[in-house]
Amino acid sequence: MNFNFINLQPYSNPQYFIYLMIALIPMILGLYFGKRLKIYEAIFSLVFLFLIFDGSHWQQGVNLILYLVFELLLTFAYQRYRTRKGSPNKTWIFCLAVILAILPLTAVKILTVMPVGSVPFVVGFLGISYITFKNVQVIMEIRDGAIKKIEPGTYIRFLLFFPTISSGPIDRYRRFKKDFDKAPSRDQYITDLQYAVRYLFQGFLYKFILGWFFGTYWLPKISQQALLIGNANGGLKLSWWVVAYMYCYTMYLFFDFAGYSLFAVSISYFMGIHTPMNFNKPFISKNIKDFWNRWHMTLSFWFRDYIYMRFTFFAMKKKLFKNRIRLSQVAYLLLFLIMGFWHGLTWYYIAYGLYQALAIIINDYWLRFKRKHKDKIPSNKFTKWFAIFITFQVVCFGMLIFSGFLSQLWFGWQ
Amino acid sequence: MNNKRRLWQIFGPVLCAFILLVAVFLFPWERTFSKDTIYEAANSQTNTVFKGVKLKQEAFKGEYVPFYGSSELSRMDPLHPSIIADKYNRNYRPFLLGGPGSQSLAQFIGMQGTSKELKNKKAVVIISPQWFTKQGQDPQAFDLYYSPLQTAMFLLKAKNSVADRYAAKRILDMPSVKSGVIKDGLKKVANGEKLSGWDRFLLENKVRVLTNEDNFFSTFQVRDRIEKIKKREKLLPDDYSVKALKKVADEQAEIHTNSNNLGIDNTFYRNRLPKKVLKKLKGSQKNFDYTKSPEYADFELMLTQFAKQHTNVLFVIPPINAKWMKYTGLSSKMYQESVAKMERQLTSQGFENILDLSKDGAQKYFMQDTIHLGWNGWLAMDQAVRPFMELPNRPYNYDLDNYYFSKKWQNKTGVKSINLANKNYLKDK
Numbered sequence: 001m002n003f004n005f006i007n008l009q010p011y012s013n014p015q016y017f018i019y020l021m022i023a024l025i026p027m028i029l030g031l032y033f034g035k036r037l038k039i040y041e042a043i044f045s046l047v048f049l050f051l052i053f054d055g056s057h058w059q060q061g062v063n064l065i066l067y068l069v070f071e072l073l074l075t076f077a078y079q080r081y082r083t084r085k086g087s088p089n090k091t092w093i094f095c096l097a098v099i100l101a102i103l104p105l106t107a108v109k110i111l112t113v114m115p116v117g118s119v120p121f122v123v124g125f126l127g128i129s130y131i132t133f134k135n136v137q138v139i140m141e142i143r144d145g146a147i148k149k150i151e152p153g154t155y156i157r158f159l160l161f162f163p164t165i166s167s168g169p170i171d172r173y174r175r176f177k178k179d180f181d182k183a184p185s186r187d188q189y190i191t192d193l194q195y196a197v198r199y200l201f202q203g204f205l206y207k208f209i210l211g212w213f214f215g216t217y218w219l220p221k222i223s224q225q226a227l228l229i230g231n232a233n234g235g236l237k238l239s240w241w242v243v244a245y246m247y248c249y250t251m252y253l254f255f256d257f258a259g260y261s262l263f264a265v266s267i268s269y270f271m272g273i274h275t276p277m278n279f280n281k282p283f284i285s286k287n288i289k290d291f292w293n294r295w296h297m298t299l300s301f302w303f304r305d306y307i308y309m310r311f312t313f314f315a316m317k318k319k320l321f322k323n324r325i326r327l328s329q330v331a332y333l334l335l336f337l338i339m340g341f342w343h344g345l346t347w348y349y350i351a352y353g354l355y356q357a358l359a360i361i362i363n364d365y366w367l368r369f370k371r372k373h374k375d376k377i378p379s380n381k382f383t384k385w386f387a388i389f390i391t392f393q394v395v396c397f398g399m400l401i402f403s404g405f406l407s408q409l410w411f412g413w414q
Numbered sequence: 415m416n417n418k419r420r421l422w423q424i425f426g427p428v429l430c431a432f433i434l435l436v437a438v439f440l441f442p443w444e445r446t447f448s449k450d451t452i453y454e455a456a457n458s459q460t461n462t463v464f465k466g467v468k469l470k471q472e473a474f475k476g477e478y479v480p481f482y483g484s485s486e487l488s489r490m491d492p493l494h495p496s497i498i499a500d501k502y503n504r505n506y507r508p509f510l511l512g513g514p515g516s517q518s519l520a521q522f523i524g525m526q527g528t529s530k531e532l533k534n535k536k537a538v539v540i541i542s543p544q545w546f547t548k549q550g551q552d553p554q555a556f557d558l559y560y561s562p563l564q565t566a567m568f569l570l571k572a573k574n575s576v577a578d579r580y581a582a583k584r585i586l587d588m589p590s591v592k593s594g595v596i597k598d599g600l601k602k603v604a605n606g607e608k609l610s611g612w613d614r615f616l617l618e619n620k621v622r623v624l625t626n627e628d629n630f631f632s633t634f635q636v637r638d639r640i641e642k643i644k645k646r647e648k649l650l651p652d653d654y655s656v657k658a659l660k661k662v663a664d665e666q667a668e669i670h671t672n673s674n675n676l677g678i679d680n681t682f683y684r685n686r687l688p689k690k691v692l693k694k695l696k697g698s699q700k701n702f703d704y705t706k707s708p709e710y711a712d713f714e715l716m717l718t719q720f721a722k723q724h725t726n727v728l729f730v731i732p733p734i735n736a737k738w739m740k741y742t743g744l745s746s747k748m749y750q751e752s753v754a755k756m757e758r759q760l761t762s763q764g765f766e767n768i769l770d771l772s773k774d775g776a777q778k779y780f781m782q783d784t785i786h787l788g789w790n791g792w793l794a795m796d797q798a799v800r801p802f803m804e805l806p807n808r809p810y811n812y813d814l815d816n817y818y819f820s821k822k823w824q825n826k827t828g829v830k831s832i833n834l835a836n837k838n839y840l841k842d843k
Contacts, residue, residue, distance in 0.1 A: 007593065015594075190417060195425050201428075232685045 007055040008048070009126075011263045014208070017200075023048070024270050028193070031272045033248045035181040041271065052126060052165070059122035067104050067128065068159070071135050074100050079150055080121040082142050094143045101139055105132040113345045127165045129342065131301055134159055138173050140306055147173060154180060161275075163267035167260060169278045169298040179273045189272060196269035199262045207259025214252035223405065227347050237263050237409050246400040253399060254282065257296070262308075273369045282395075286387045287367070288359045291395055299339075316372075328364070333357045343402070352402045359394055439623045443630075447472055450640075451633055456509040457496050458637040459488055462617050464511055465561035466632035467527030467625065474531035478509040479803070482521050482716075483540035485514040486732065486786040490639065491670070492646040493663050493792035495538075495799060497611040501647045502654050506803045508538070515555020517545040518712035519584055525719045526564035526571075532723045534809040537715070538799065540730045541750050543704045543772075544785060550708035553588050560590040563624035566617050569599040577718045583713060595620055656793070663789035667779030676737045682783040699742035704752035706825045710759065714818040717763060724809040728767045728802045729760060730795055733775030738784045754831035759823075761832055764812040768834055769798040 008016055023044055030037040053061030078097040081087060108124035126250055140156075141147040150173070158176045184192060222245045230237030261278035268275035276298055285291035293301045311331050321327040333354075341351020400406065404414040428458070447455075452473045452619070462603045463469055474480065481487065481495060487510045490497065495508045511524060520602045525532075545551075572578040582604035591597050595616040605606060607717055609617070649666065651658040673680040678687070720727050731753055739746060760768060771787075771794060774780055782788025787795065817823055 186417065190420050191423070194420070197424050197428060228685060231691070232688055234688060234690075 006051060007057060008051040010048075010052060010163075011203075011207070011260060011412075020048070020267065024267070028270055031178065031183055031189050034183050034186065036180075036272065042157070045157070045160065048162050049160060049165070055183070060125035062121065063128075064125040067125070067131070068156070070104065071101060071131070071159075072156070075135060075138060075150065076152075077153070078139055079142050082145075082315030083148070089143070094139075097139050098136060101136050102132060103378050105129060109341070109345055127167065128168055130164065130166075130168045131169045133168075133299075134173070137170075137302065137306060140310070141173070151177075161268075161273070163264045163271070164275055167257075167264075169261055169264060170302050171273075171275050171298070175276075176273065184272050192269045192272060192274075195316050196266045197268035199269065200278075203259045203266060205259075205263060206255045211252060211255035211259050214248050215256055218248050219245070219252055225404070227409060242400070242405070242409070245405055246396050249403045249405065250396045250399040253403075254279070283392055284388055285391050285395070286384065287355070287391055288363045288394060291391060292356075292360070295395075303335050303339055307338060308332070311335075325364075325368075329361050332360050336360070346404070346407070348401050348407050349402050351397060355398050355401055359398070436528055439626055440619070440778050441626070442622065443626055445629050447633065451636075452478070453507070454638055454640055455633065456507060457639045457643060459510050459513045461513070461558055462632050462635045463635065463636065464513070464516065464524055464559055465563070465569075466628040467563060469632050470509065470511075470528050471531050473509050474535065477505065477507050479506045479527075479536050479538065480511050480532070481508040481538045481540065482511050482525075483538075484512045484516050484545070486540060486542070486782075487512055489534050489782040489786050489788050489792075490642060490646065491663075491782060491788055491792070492649045493659065493665060493789050493796070494646070494748040495792065495796065497643050497646050497650070498792075498796055500643060501650050504800075504803065506536075513558075515552050516559050517542075517551045517555070518709055518716050519551040519581075519588075520556055520559035522581065522712065522715040522719060523561055523564050523568065523585070524559065525630065525716070526561075526567045529719070529723050532725050534724050534726075534807060536726045536728070536807060537720070537802065538728045538730065538802075540732065540787075540824075541713075542785070543731070543734075543749060543756070545713075546704040546707040546709040546756075548703065548707060550712055551584070551588070553590070556588045556591040560588065561708075562596055563621065563628055564753070565591070565596055565600070566624065569603060569609065570611075570614065570617055570621070571598065574608075576819055577715060577814075579604055579606055580711060580819045581715050583640040584708075584715075609674075631651070648726045659793055660790065663793055664779055671779070676741065677735060677779065677781065678738070678783045679788070686783075691808050695742055697741075697743040697786045700742040702744050703748055705748060705755060705827050705829075708824050710755065710824050711819045713756070713759070717760070717765065717812070717818075718784060718814060720765075721812040721814050724811065726767070726810045727765060728769065728798060729765065730769045730798070731756065731772050732787050732791065733772045733780065734784070734785050735783065736776035738781075739775060750831065751827065751829065755826070755829040757832050757834065758829050759818055761834075763814055763818075765775055765812070767802060769795065770834055771795070 008019065010016070026040055027037055027044065030040070052199060053064060082089065082092060104124075105128055108128055111119050111123045138147060138150065142150075154177055155173070157180065158171070158173055161171065161176070164171065183189075213224075222241055226239060226241035226245050229239045229241055233239060258279040265275050265277055278297055278299075280294040280297060282291055282295040285294050285401075308331050311334055312327060315321055315327055315331070321330070336353040336357035337350070338353075339356075340350040343349035343352070408414045447469055452469060455469050456473055456478055470480075477511055496510065498504070499507050512521065512603060516524075553554050568578075568581065572582065575619065582600045585591060586597070586600050586604060591600060595613065599609055599613055604611070651662065667677075671677050674683045676683070734744065734749065739749075750772065757768060757770065760766075771780075771791065773793065774791070777790060779789045779793070780787070780791040782791070
């Protein structure tokens with residue numbers, strides 16, 4: 001059989017938005033007249049999901065279905081366990097549930113770094129990380145009792161929420177459900193549309209214009225020069241081109257990913273769902289902690305709530321550390337190492353995690369020092385901008401590690 | 415504010431932008447290019463120029479002659495064809511088309527937009543035997559030169575012929591063609607199906623949009639080498655004489671290759687062949703084989719295009735730097751075999767203007783580096799280009815043979831070499 005499958009990867013080109021907007025019209029009209037067309041919405045989502053995972057991507061589609069069945073069984077089993085009368089709420093069962101929930105993602109991360117050709121099947125699917133984040137969050141909140149009951153229909157839609165399926169932003173179940181269970185008032189919805197259109201066009205500017213210039217137009221030229229001159233220089237193979245690469249890549253990454261996130265938020269708003277924003281002017285951060293409150297926010301908040309905080313409470317309860325400062329340092333290290341491993345099992349992602357942990361620990365030292373010597377350290381407009389400048393350099397250097405370009409330069413692979 | 419007004423304020427600008435966009439893209443804009451722009455573009459080897467149409471069309475209507483080639487075109491020493499042509503005010507100016515990795519398939523697509531302009535005219539092709547590898551066209555390099563505009567033009571003209579089916583199949587092999595009407599069209603042509611009216615409608619609009627894109631942006635960021643050319647021209651004697659030019663070539667080459675004993679340009683030697691790399695390359699090309707390659711069939715596509723245009727073509731087959739050849743262990747016998755195979759393919763179909771330099775790799779200062787013509791090599795080429803360009807133009811008819819698309823020909827070995835000097839023998843063929 002030789003079907004000519006139409007395959008549409010989300011937000012990949014301008015035509016995609018035309019198809020998407022046409023399909024959205026009934027939903028927009030419905031919401032405008034105060035009705036959420038849930039059945040149409042489900043069909044719409046299924047069709048666009050199908051278009052992501054059909055044709056040459058069908059193996060990924062199969063993986064997605066298998067994954068979903070597994071995760072749903074797990075989550076509902078755990079929910080049953082927790083809502084039984086007098087549930088013992090054992091820690092080991094909770095841990096087991098979390099471990100099982102992240103098992104597929106872990107397997108994918110390991111299998112993808114196996115030598116080419118040693119894994120005979122297609123591994124994972126587009127967006128597996130983000131679904132896993134959502135699922136783990138729900139299991140944790142079931143443990144806390146914050147989520148009493150999950151509705152299967154809403155839950156599946158939450159996991160598979162089409163605008164955010166490929167790379168977030170990572171929404172929270174309770175927040176999603178609140179939006180999903182009602183239709184906004186007309187006034188509110190018109191405001192939503194206003195934001196939706198604005199975000200959409202901001203996204204076009206970011207991803208298709210600025211991201212294109214930095215990523216497609218300049219980056220390959222810079223990379224070529226850096227490699228050429230680096231190889232001629234020998235040694236650490238450094239040149240000013242590497243510095244140029246660092247800034248260019250940082251800009252590319254931001255505009256590409258922020259643009260994508262804006263698309264996801266925009267389409268969510270058209271659907272009357274207030275998916276949280278992912279970026280908030282990250283380059284005016286005054287320190288690295290501030291940066292993580294502005295960069296890929298839904299991910300860093302997820303790590304903060306479900307790794308950093310959990311670990312801190314656990315360690316305090318078990319009295320693992322006497323010194324609170326030490327405790328927070330270990331927690332940071334843990335958070336960023338896990339984030340590094342999640343990005344992928346290569347040296348530069350892990351080095352990036354360590355680098356960020358180190359940066360935030362040093363920043364903490366400095367903040368404490370500053371608090372102690374308030375009277376001696378000046379604080380004015382200049383120091384404020386200087387802080388922003390320094391933070392930006394630290395961030396950009398981190399992105400250089402993250403880009404894997406150093407690996408390409410030194411070892412010839414990425 | 416009432417709701418209607420708010421909605422209008424939100425969607426009004428979007429609507430206007432959309433209408434404006436469609437209007438701008440579909441409007442048949444015309445533009446002309448200044449002489450300087452064309453001159454700059456002709457010597458730039460910029461990808462947008464290669465992939466575009468309008469600039470080339472304008473240039474070929476004038477005194478420009480396409481020089482199809484690859485990386486050797488960027489070896490701009492004072493004897494480079496562009497510099498000689500400008501210095502001695504020849505009746506032609508080269509329009510350089512190609513760069514690293516622009517093999518026959520990419521060139522074939524790049525020729526689609528100028529078939530009218532090159533009808534009954536002249537062209538020069540510098541063949542690189544290095545194209546004729548087991549893989550043929552490098553897919554990554556193809557991506558740099560892939561022109562959707564000219565591929566769409568090809569589809570609109572395509573017939574159910576061996577050549578067009580083969581071309582469509584080969585383009586589909588490249589990962590650059592992702593989806594959409596071009597891919598669908600290629601599939602149909604490759605299968606020998608006819609394009610539907612709707613396909614043609616979509617393709618025509620695609621061509622219109624891409625033509626506008628080409629019109630607007632093809633002069634954007636063109637590499638400017640004019641100053642370089644003018645500077646090099648100053649090194650040449652005012653009156654053309656082969657002897658005087660040879661002297662300049664020898665002098666220049668001596669200065670520029672004094673860092674090594676392989677006869678390789680100093681900058682190239684320093685940047686591209688640092689010790690580690692050099693060590694690795696020793697004896698590394700022992701098993702290279704240019705005699706079996708899909709490139710032979712891709713090359714036939716170029717010939718088909720020339721035949722359609724009745725273009726009079728001069729083919730140049732360059733040598734390899736003999737010292738380099740020895741160093742890397744590349745087989746001279748294999749090289750000559752591949753050259754013989756190319757020459758057979760050319761002469762048997764009526765392409766008889768061939769300058770075979772393939773045995774001149776040991777001549778002093780003939781190559782600028784490893785595999786690229788330079789100083790004396792360019793001068794040798796000029797000895798053929800000059801008379802070729804001086805002759806009045808006439809349309810050429812060629813005898814094409816579909817055999818050259820076949821796997822059998824692609825993999826054929828042991829092709830006997832031809833004595834190119836013996837024109838009578840060629841006629842008999």
